Amino acid sequence: MNILHLIGREKELFTEDIATHENKLSETVSSSRFLVIGGAGSIGQAVTKEIFKRKPKKLHVVDISENKMVELVRDIRSSYGYIDGEFRTFALDAGLTISLI
Numbered sequence: 001m002n003i004l005h006l007i008g009r010e011k012e013l014f015t016e017d018i019a020t021h022e023n024k025l026s027e028t029v030s031s032s033r034f035l036v037i038g039g040a041g042s043i044g045q046a047v048t049k050e051i052f053k054r055k056p057k058k059l060h061v062v063d064i065s066e067n068k069m070v071e072l073v074r075d076i077r078s079s080y081g082y083i084d085g086e087f088r089t090f091a092l093d094a095g096l097t098i099s100l101i
Helices: 015-020 022-030 042-052 066-080
Strands: 033-037 058-063 086-091
Touching: 015 022, 033 042, 042 058, 042 066, 058 066, 066 086
Parallel strands: 033 058, 058 086
Antiparallel strands: none
């Protein structure tokens, strides 16, 4: 199935730009630290994987869903293996409670 055809495109939007700037992009990411909030959602997973494969110093991922986080880690480990940097995940929910007195 050609997904690009389904959305009416002939080529991916950023493929050429990423290829053109891959060295600088990888250099910047590999010397940086990242916190991805909502990292187990569809966009969060894509962002997390793009960062991970460029070997950051630190990558911390936060999401409310522990199950989706486990799936993300399994997918990353099977696709990209391990990195020298710190990769940690945190399953947590940060709610806000307001009390009026």
